[in-house]
Amino acid sequence: xxxxxxxxxxxxxxxxxxxxxxxxxxxxxxxxxxxxxxxxxxxxxxxxxxxxxxxxxxxxxxxxxxxxxxxxxxxxxxxxxxxxxxxxxxxxxxxxxxxxxxxxxxxxxxxxxxxxxxxxxxxxxxxxxxxxxxxxxxxxxxxxxxxxxxxxxxxxxxxxxxxxxxxxxxxxxxxxxxxxxxxxxxxxxxxxxxxxxxxxxxxxxxxxxxxxxxxxxxxxxxxxxxxxxxxxxxxxxxxxxxxxxxxxxxxxxxxxxxxxxxxxxxxxxxxxxxxxxxxxxxxxxxxxxxxxxxxxxxxxxxxxxxxxxxxxxxxxxxxxxxxxxxxxxxxxxxxxxxxxxxxxxxxxxxxxxxxxxxx
Ligand code: NAD
Ligand code: DAU
Numbered sequence: 382x383x384x385x386x387x388x389x390x391x392x393x394x395x396x397x398x399x400x401x402x403x404x405x406x407x408x409x410x411x412x413x414x415x416x417x418x419x420x421x422x423x424x425x426x427x428x429x430x431x432x433x434x435x436x437x438x439x440x441x442x443x444x445x446x447x448x449x450x451x452x453x454x455x456x457x458x459x460x461x462x463x464x465x466x467x468x469x470x471x472x473x474x475x476x477x478x479x480x481x482x483x484x485x486x487x488x489x490x491x492x493x494x495x496x497x498x499x500x501x502x503x504x505x506x507x508x509x510x511x512x513x514x515x516x517x518x519x520x521x522x523x524x525x526x527x528x529x530x531x532x533x534x535x536x537x538x539x540x541x542x543x544x545x546x547x548x549x550x551x552x553x554x555x556x557x558x559x560x561x562x563x564x565x566x567x568x569x570x571x572x573x574x575x576x577x578x579x580x581x582x583x584x585x586x587x588x589x590x591x592x593x594x595x596x597x598x599x600x601x602x603x604x605x606x607x608x609x610x611x612x613x614x615x616x617x618x619x620x621x622x623x624x625x626x627x628x629x630x631x632x633x634x635x636x637x638x639x640x641x642x643x644x645x646x647x648x649x650x651x652x653x654x655x656x657x658x659x660x661x662x663x664x665x666x667x668x669x670x671x672x673x674x675x676x677x678x679x680x681x682x683x684x685x686x687x688x689x690x691x692x693x694x695x696x697x698x699x700x701x702x703x704x705x706x707x708x709x710x711x712x713x714x715x716x717x718x719x720x721x722x723x724x725x726x727x728x729x730x731x732x733x734x735x736x737x738x739x740x
Contacts, residue, residue: 382409382410382411383410383411383459383460383509384410384411384412384413384456384457384458384459384460385402385410385411385412385413385458385459385460385461385462386413386415386452386453386456386458386460386461386462387399387412387413387414387415387461387462387464388415388416388443388461388462388463388464388465388487388491389416389422389443389463389464389465389466390412390414390415390416390427390438390464391414391416391418391422391423391424391426391427391438392416392421392422392423392426392464392465392468392579393421393426393468393573393575393577393578393579393582393612394464394515394573394612394615394616395414395416395464395465396423396426396427396577397575397576397577397612397613397615397616398462398464398615398616398619398620399412399414399427399430399436400427400430400616401613401616401617401620402616402620403430403433403435403436405620408433408434408435410435411435411436411437412435412436412437413437413439413452413456413458414427414436414437414438414439415439415440415441415443415448415449415452415465416438416439416440416441416465417440417441417442417443417465418440419467420579420729420730420733421467421468421469421579423577423579423724423725424438425721425724426577439452442487443465443483443487443488443490443491444482444483444486444487444490445490446490446493446494449490449491449494450494450497450498452494453494453495453497453498454498458495458498458510459509459510459511460510460511460512460513460623461491461495461511461512461513462513462515462619462623463488463491463512463513463514463515464515465483465487466483466484466487466515466546466547466550467479467480467483467484467543467546468543469543469581469582470519470541470543470544470678471581471678471737472543472581472733473541473542473543473546474541474542474678474679474680475737477542477546480542480543480546481542481546481549483546484543484546484547484549484550485546485549485550485553487550488514488550488553488554489553491512492512492553492554492557492563492565495510495512495563496557496561496563499564500561504561504562505562506562506563506564510564511564511565511566511623511628512554512563512564512565512566513565513566513567513568513619513622513623514550514551514554514565514566514567514568515568515570515619516547516550516551516567516568516569516570517544517547517569517570518531518569518570518571518608518633518635518685518687519539519540519541519543519544519547519682519685520537520539520544520547520548520551520569521535521536521537521538521539521569521685522537522538522539522540522544522682523538523540523682523683523684523685524683524684524685524686525683525684526604526606526683526684529686530686530687530688531569531633531635531685531686531687531688532633532688532690532691533569533630533631533632533633533691537551537552540680540682541680541682544682551567551569551631554567555567558628558629562629564628564629565628565629566622566623566626566628566629566630566631566632567630567631567632568618568619568622568631568632568633568634569631569632569633569634569687570610570615570618570633570634570635570687571607571608571609571610571634571635571636571685571686571687572607572608572609572610572685573609573610573611573612573615574609574610574611574612574707574708574711575611575612575613575707575710575711575714576612576710576711576714576715576718577721578612579725580722580725580726580730581730581733581737583607583642583645584609584645584649584708584711585715585722586598587645587646587649588649588653588711588712588715589715589722589726590671591649591650591653591666591667591671592653592663592666592667592715593663593666594663594665594666594671595671595740596671596672596673596740597646597671597672597673598673598675598738599642599643599646599672599673599674599675600642600675600676600677600678600681601674601676601677601678601681602674603641603642603643603646603674604641604642604643605641605642605681605682605683605684606639606640606641606642606683606684606685606686607639607640607642607645607685608635608636608637608638608639608685608686608687609636609638609640609645609704609707610634610635610636610638610700611636611700611701611702611704611706611707611710611711613702614636614700614701614702615634617698617701618632618634618692618698619634621692621696621697621698622692622696622698625695625696625697626695626696627695630695632691632692632695632696633687633688633689633691633692634687634689634692634698635686635687635688635689635700636687636700636704637687637689637700638700638704639684639686640704643672646672647669648704648708649708649712650667650668650669650671652708652709652712653667653712654667656709656712656713656716657716675738
């Protein structure tokens with residue numbers, strides 16, 4: 382029975398991953414979720430599983446060496462899946478330091494504590510110990526509009542403080558692999574969407590604003606391209622890389638689903654109109670008139686697109702959820718979870734929104 386230490390499991394991807402793993406393996410695995418619960422961490426995301434005997438939540442900061450080494454000392458951890466991070470590019474532009482603190486220093490602490498717990502006197506590691514570092518395609522920088530893909534061999538060229546901090550954390554993982562033969566993998570994934578995503582990110586922000594008849598802010602000309610992947614497909618990729626990946630290797634994960642931001646917004650409006658019953662008063666709000674072009678993001682990367690060839694060839698993973706299906710499931714989830722949205726859009730979120738969008 383493997384024991385997983387998941388960092389940042391109360392966030393968007395982490396909570397979906399925990400659901401995926403417990404659905405797949407049931408009580409054949411044990412999960413310890415360590416999360417400090419920043420504005421982005423929400424225990425409500427896991428309320429349906431919190432009573433399970435093989436799930437445990439520990440509130441701690443990944444930069445806290447003592448707390449993390451205690452977790453390794455008290456539990457025989459087999460697998461680390463490291464999600465915890467500051468993840469929003471706009472916030473990194475306003476306040477970069479916390480990104481370095483959490484994403485770089487926090488990763489260093491995780492690596493150091495795992496190595497201290499796992500390394501044997503001869504420098505080797507037991508076969509079942511594996512560390513998976515969850516990273517992003519943004520480390521590769523920006524692609525031209527008319528072509529090219531990110532491969533695992535693409536040189537790193539991060540532009541935002543967020544992507545620079547994630548690139549630094551990747552470099553630390555690579556250094557541990559090279560220096561200590563540390564048993565790790567890195568996944569660099571494209572934009573995720575799905576249930577439990579905090580509405581500072583494009584898709585949930587547009588769904589929430591449209592339902593409330595609020596303006597839909599489009600940065601720049603709206604033609605920046607992202608490669609969207611349904612979050613459960615990402616969860617599956619992480620599990621497959623951890624079980625089947627060659628140790629020390631990096632795997633790119635992507636949806637083969639490039640879309641301009643303005644296309645995404647129009648699709649969301651169409652699906653909202655299609656899914657809301659005629660007598661729902663929110664239907665009256667849904668209109669392209671809400672689309673509002675605003676000042677561009679500083680240093681805004683133009684296009685991201687992943688070539689997931691290596692993960693398909695070596696591991697057999699490929700995206701399964703078509704965007705048309707995934708966006709419908711996502712919007713349906715937000716319809717059914719209006720209380721979740723109301724809870725997360727109170728307090729700190731309102732301050733953030735007013736400051737960010739001057740609204
Ligand atoms: P998120 O912001 O929704 O969640 C981050 C989680 O980390 C939160 O629960 C937060 O409380 C926790 N956390 C933050 N600082 C912490 C600290 N110091 N100690 C302990 N916990 C802390 O992020 P997400 O979108 O779920 O992303 C998860 C990971 O996946 C990140 O590493 C991100 O870089 C990466 N990633 C995200 C995407 C995406 O599209 N969202 C795509 C590729 C990679
Ligand atoms: O590519 C993977 C990355 O995807 C992850 O590493 C990040 O953690 C994740 O936040 C995401 O980064 P993006 O910056 O691509 O996502 P975001 O949802 O913030 O923005 C998507 C696109 O939409 C981007 O081009 C900016 C634009 N945008 C975003 C917001 C919030 C708007 O036009 N208006 C908005 O209000």
